[in-house]
Amino acid sequence: MEGHSTYQPQGKIARWFESRLPLVGLLHSSAVSYPTPRNLNYLWTFGGILTFMLICQIVSGIVLAMHYTAYAPVSFARVEHIMRDVNYGWLIRYIHANGASMFFIAVYIHIFRGMYYGSYKAPREVLWILGVIIYLLMMATAFMGYVLPWGQMSYWGATVITNLFSAIPYVGETIVLWLWGGYSVGDPTLNRFFSLHYLLPFMIAGIVGLHIWALHHVGQNNPDGIDVKSVAKDTVPFTPYATIKDVFAMVVFIMFFAWFVFYIPNYLGHSDNYIPANPLATPAHIVPEWYFLPFYAILRSVPDKLGGVLAMFGAIAVLAFLPWLDTSKVRSARYRPLFKQFFWIFAVVAVGLGYLGAMPAEGGYVIASRILTVYYFVHFLVILPVLGLIERPSVMPASIADAVLARGAKGAAAPGAKA
C-alpha cells in the first residue's frame, strides 16, 4: 500500500528538505493519503485509541517518575506524597493507574476484533505476531508497574508471579534468586522492576512502530474480510475520513476513561494495596490485576505447578500460532456461520475464566476453571483447525464496494433497518 503519496512539496525549503529526507512525504502517505477500506466499523478505531493510551501512559509515567523513589522503605510514602502534596499528583497517578486498565480494555477489544474478522490471516501473520509481542510486553510492564507502590498486593503479587519461575526444572530456583536479587522479593527487586518498567514502554513503542509499518505495508483488513480490489472504489483516504472517525471514537473512549479517573478511581484496584508491603503478613486472597485474571485462572486450574505455568504461558503463546491454526481461507466471521458461534462461545469462556480467576481456588470454582481451561485450548487446537475444513462459508460479495452497496440497497428497500 506504499507509493500512494500524492505529496508535492510546496516552496523551496520544503523541496530542499524532501529531496534529502522524505519525512513529510512519509507522514503524508501514511496518515493522509493512505487508503482505508470504506467499510471499516468503529472496532477499527481501537488501533488509534491504543496509540493514544501508550502516549498517555508514557507521559503520565514520566511525570510520576519525577516524584517517585524506588526504595522499599519509602516507596509507599512517596506514592502518597504524589497523591497529597504534588500539584495534581492525584490526577496524574489516577490517570496512570486507571490508564493501564483502559489500555488493556482497548487491547482486548482490538484482539477480539482481529479474531472475529480474521485479521491474522495471510498476508497479516507478521502483523499479528508483532501484536502478540506487544501484548506480552504490555503484561510485563503492567505487572512491574503494579509492584512500584509497594503495597501488600504489589509485594505478594510479585512474590507469586516471580515464584512461577521456580517451577522450571533444575534451574528454576536459581532463576528466581536472580530475578529477586536476593532471597525474597525486596528492595533490589523493586529497583530493577522500576528500571524495567521505565524501559519496556519504549520497547513497546518500537514494536508498535513495526506493527504500524507492517499494517501500512499490507493494508487494513475490513469487516467483510475481502481484499481491496480497486483503490478508487473500495477505499477512502485516511484523512479526513479515518482521522475524524478515530478522533471521535477516541474522545468517547476518553469519556469512559474519565468516568474511572474522576469518579471511581479505586474501583479497578485492590484495597489491600493501600496497606504498606509487609513480608510477615500474607493477604487473605492474593489477586492479580483484572486483566491477568483469565491467565491466573488457567494457572490455578492445573494441579501441577510446572503444568500450570506451562498452561498459562501456553495460553498466550498459542495466540502467535493462530494464523496457522485457523485453516479457513475466509477471513471475516460475517461469512462463517459456524465460526461466528464458536467465536462467541470463546469470548464467554474467556470472560468466565476472568471471573473464576478472581474467585478463591476451591470447590466448584476449580471444576469450572478446569472445564473452561480445557475449552480454551480446544478452541485453538481442535475447533479452529477442524472448522476450516468442514465449514461451508456463505456467499461473499465480489468487492468491498459491492458489499457496501448491497447493504445500502437493503437499507433503502427496508426503511428503518440498521445500516
Place this chain on the structure above:
Amino acid sequence: MIKRSILLGALAAVAIFAAPANAAEGTDRPHRESWSFAGPFGSFDQGQLQRGFKVFREVCASCHSANYFYFRNLAQPGGPGFSEAQAKVVASSYQVTDGPNDQGEMFQRPGRLSDHWPAPFPNEQAARVANGGAYPPDFSVLAKARSYHVGFPGFITDAFIQYQEHGVDYIHALLMGYVEPPAGTTVQPGLHYNTYFPGHQIAMPKPLSDGQVEYTDGAPQTVDQYSRDVSAFMMWLAEPHLDARKRIGFQVFIFLIVLSGLLYFTKKKIWKNIAH
C-alpha cells in the same frame, strides 16, 4: 438468539458457582450509609470533618498514628475548613521532637504547620506492647485500605452508581458492630466480639460510647454519629483532594460531551456522501 442463550447459560453457571462462596464468607455485609461525599457532585461536609477530627483527636489518636497527616492539611481547601491561625493553634498544642541543635542534642518544641501528626508510640514494638500485642493501623489511608466483598452482580452495578465508599461503610459498621457474642462463641482473651470484623474477634476494645466526645454544634452525641463523623474524617484523610477531583471531573465531562458532539456532527458531514 444463539448468542443470547450462550450468555444466559454462562451467567447461570456463574450464579451457581458464586452462591456457596458468598455463604462461606460468614461476615455481615456493612450497610451502605448515605455520605455527603458520595456520587458525582459529592463533597465533604466541613462541620462533619471538624466533628470527626475532634473524635479522632480525643479518642482514636491515643492509639492510632496518622503519619501522612500534616497540621497544614487542616487549613487546606477541601478539608475541615480551619483557618491557618486555627491550624497553628492545634499544631502548637503538641510537642514534637526536633534537632539536633548546635549542641548536637534533640529537643522538644511546639508543633508547626509543617509537622505531621505526632504518633502515639515511638515504634511498632512500643505500640504492640501497649495494645496487648496488636498494632493499631495508621489512619492516613485506612479508609481506602479497607473494603468488603460485594460479589456478582453488585460489583458491576457499583461502577455505574459510582459506589466507592466500601472503606467508610466498613469502618462505620465496625465501630457500630460491638455486640454481645452469640451463645456458644468463645472470645479469645484480649479480643472483642465484632459483627463486621473478619473472623469476628478484634483486638480493639469498643472505642466509642454515647456522650464521650462533646459536640458544640448540636449534633447528637451518639456512637452512631461519632462513627459517622470519624469515618468521614478518615475518608478525607485518605483522599484529601476528593472535592477537587469531583469538581474537575464535572468540568471535564462538560468539555468532553460538547467536544464529542461537535466531532460526531463533523464526522457525519464528512462521510455524508460515502456509502459505508
